[in-house]
Amino acid sequence: MSEILTPATIELGARLDSQEEAIRRAGKLLVDNGNVDERYIDSMFEREESVSTFMGNAVAIPHGTNDSKQWVEKSGLSVITVPDGVEYGDGDIAMLVIGIAGKGDEHLEMLSKIAIVCSEEENVVKIVQSQSKEELLAFFDEVI
DSSP states (O other): OTTTSOGGGEEOSOOOOSHHHHHHHHHHHHHHTTSBOTHHHHHHHHHHHHSOOEEETTEEOOBOOGGGGGGBSSOEEEEEEEEEEEEOSTTOEEEEEEEEEOSTTHHHHHHHHHHHHHTSHHHHHHHHTOSSHHHHHHHHHHHO
């Protein structure tokens, strides 16, 4: 997991004003790290139009559509903690935003591992309360 999630794709303690900003920021971390082409962000919004990526337990997992795989250079995750939460459509509040870009079918494995971690509310709380990128990375390394 360590090469998929790196300090460069983690943002702690973010203040986000909207779902759009959350998705754009999660996508930009992946773009800046060389995981995806800029066009992948547009596909993240397309995915959101067809189905919400809010997963419950204050977790949102924005990712692109199946057609967007052509813009994935290498699999990666971006993680943004939002301690004060951000409104994420339909009155849902996200405190953890995890952007996913997977080569081939890797996104399915990544999604299932994240779902296992985030199904426990106490895990989400610990991740959101991480004081350093290293602490957050260590949590994911242990769990995944």
